[in-house]
Amino acid sequence: MTKAGDWQSYQRVLLPPVRNLHHLDAYRAQGGYDILRTIFNDWKPEDVTQCVKKSGLRGRGGAGFPTGLKWSFMPPANPAVPRFLCCNADESEPGTFKDRQLMEFNPHLIFEGILIACFAMSMKACYLYVRGEFSSWITLLERELACAYDANLVGTGMLGTNVNMDIILHKGAGAYICGEETSLMESLEGKRAYPRIKPPFPAQQGIWGYPTTINNVETLACVPLILDRGADWFAGVGAQTHPGPILYGISGHVNRPGVYEYPTGMLITDLLEIAGSMRGGKKLKALVPGGASVPVLRADMIEGVTMDVESLRAAGSMMGTAGMLFLDEDTDMVAFLRRVARFYHHESCGQCTPCREGTGWMENLITRIDDGEGNLRDLDLLLDLCDQMEGRTVCALADAAAWPVRNTIKRFRNDFEKRCRPAVWAGVA
């Protein structure tokens, strides 16, 4: 079992229940930006990275990559070569809505995390790339960032030291693919958001071709907490291999959907209870545990499964963004998959042949099945298309499009077969 057992007494830290925390004064009254000052005065950059490494923090953007390790990939600092941090606030995975909660209620935690990360990797600037549709939060971020500049927390000679750092707010134009790290960089550079091939990785050649580290909003928001409370504290929260507080974005047919902050490694069944159980007393049919792209789990597959990388992998799914979508017994899985397929078809950047053509074809086939005109062989063709797309493209969107199709068909094959035209018509003799 995980250590998340004592979740009832859990005290929120990412989104603490403090009134007006999004204002600089309220944030500072809580001790905000104190650790930043301490770090600037007393820490060495390597030690900050070391501390983050020790905490066991994994990226919250979907891939779950160890953050400290990612930071250590940066080449040695060279004053002649600019280097950038990039904060990925393009949150657009269906079923994921946690980053915007941080932007709305605790923006200074994000800023502080950004500044500490910049210090750790000797960077002078961070691009904060925010999804364009988040216009009201962009306004809020702009205002609070200005306050931070005015208070000399960011900018030239910040905190009375001779350190200069800038945070540059950048609005996206609203495309899911801009959340992929390399296409985000292309978009930032003013180009069409086509993901780049890797290698070279961002740490070698990122924004404008310079070394870059890119992290999710929530990942960076964890950083001040780690430095403030210590790596051991963080490592002790939640699941051992995937520790820390995390924001669960719960949606679907539950009574109280919303963003919930708890430790990682929570039992899925506990989280369902926290979200007020299924609406109308219905039975659970399926769960998508980490945003639309991760494999769907049948209700009978979630017993004893906890929300961390290992447990979910063992159960046959992934952690993703921890955006949990609960579906009740009345859910039409074909219609569900049709909607998911439509999303990926619409959002494929269209660069790679398998993704560009495959996502559209998949939507065609699922639509046909949903309309009652599908054939049984269409299901096998769909699985074939998954094989033809997975692992053969520049970025992971093609995989993200294929996984739900493969697993929904595999795990709910009956639902699909029932909707297809029979291979042999009964009564035809």
Next chain:
Amino acid sequence: MPHVIIDGHIYEFEGKPGLLQFCLDHGIELPHFCYHPSMSVPANCRQCLVDVGAPVRDRASGEIQTHEDGNPVIRYFPKLQTSCSHVIADGQVVHTARTSKKVARAQQDTLEFLLINHPLDCPICDQAGHCPLQIQAYKYGPEGSRFEFQKVHKPKKVKLGPRVVLDAERCINCTRCTRFTDEISKSHQLTIIERSVKNYPITPPGVTFDEPYSMNVIDLCPVGALTSADFRFQARIWELASAPSIAPANAKGSNCYLWTRDNLVLRITPRHNPNVNEYWLPDEDRLVYHRFNANRPLGPQVRGAGGTLCEATWDDAFRAAADVLAKAGERTVFIASAFATVEDNWLLLQLAQSLGAEIAGYIEHIEPGHGDGWLRTDDRTPNSEGCRRLGLMPVDAVVLRARLAAGAIGALYVLEDDPIAAGLCSVEDLGDVPVVLHYYNTTNETLHAAQVVLPAAMVAETIGTFVNEDGHAQRVVPAKAIRDTNRTLMMQMGLSRADRHGTPFDRWHNEAHYVNCKPSWELLPEVARRLGVDLQHGGPRRIMRKISEKLPAFEGATYEVMGLQGVLLPERVAEEAPENA
């Protein structure tokens, strides 16, 4: 030396070669679309996938681990790799579709995807017959399609600019065209719009695709999505023959192919030459071909008693020209040509010398501001550097007019140019001075003032050498036949092209497409012979050999050395005068 094993064969390599280019350089075929050697590598078509493995090294010792039989342990990459973006490392093992079912299947799958929304309108597509998509679909693609839906519809017949037409449905989104405008020509006039399967390239709002290099995207496009407004629907590719040549519209001497059908040049495309034009050809060099076909003379003419030009036999015309020269003697002034080959200008020098007459120089055709430091030059002629290396200088118009006015000129002999249109002199300036003219087109304005006019073969019909502004000597071979039976020209034509020109027994054969002209290297000796001067030379190949031996400025420029890629001549000493000029 480091080595790589491809399909079981060992190849040695140096440096850090890209796998796809390495394979292509070693004659290993790998299907691909988006890769182009001189542009960035987006690896987006996913057609060039291969299976790559690397030897496993022992962590501690760094030694390569081996099996019991002594062969190294190979660990394969978990995913297939795009060979275009893969950099070869020592000891790696590569499997192409020939030795890996997985790769063959992946390539087949990609082609299935590429074809589902492709209109498959090969029967009416200009690209059919030399279409990478068509060729690879036959070779590596699936049989039939499992796609049972309405194909995606996109704009067709979009005029991107004056010279390029887009059929977006045929596009396979390889981004070669947009990368060309971003990275090579830097005009940024094309971009991909829309998303997913609706993607296609187009100009940004308010922009016309009119850059001077726009037509290169037609050659780059691996399908028939981008076609030439000019050549569109003119010919099927298998009806055409091509001949390597030199583009004549400027002094860069870009290498090109002239494509002919039924003895008409129908289009011009670039020919790769890393020392001159790489893969590219400006639009102006492509659109000159009309000159080869239209307004060509019917035959030699001599001005008759009534003052009009009358048809004459070649023999009569030569004799008339010789008469003019004989009368004027050393008061004849010769004008060389930067449109003509080195060989022709050389013969002109010989003729002038034998008469003790003078060569005024060649006529310059400079268009200030036209050059761009790349493949277009201010100089609009292909061979002014060749003329200068023969010791010829631009004609001084003021001096020439003064001498004409003073009655110091007995006759003017003009090689392949148009002094009146060029503004060198007017009909009035010429007065009664008889003019012998070698010319290409009936639009030549000097025809009005000429006494004897001799139709000359153009670059598409002759053999000869041009020197570009950088001192690169390059030769041309005939792409189309002239009416005359000329063994030297026919030898250089190549047999296959004679088939395409047809014989009088073919129904589509059109005699009118055979121009009644002769190369100047035949015209000049004929005129000379009638003056009792022997200019026999044994063909342009021998002339060039002689020139390369006699003139240091042409050292080494024999046909054998020039081949199809030309040769860089020694630096020219500015005031060098040829010994026998």
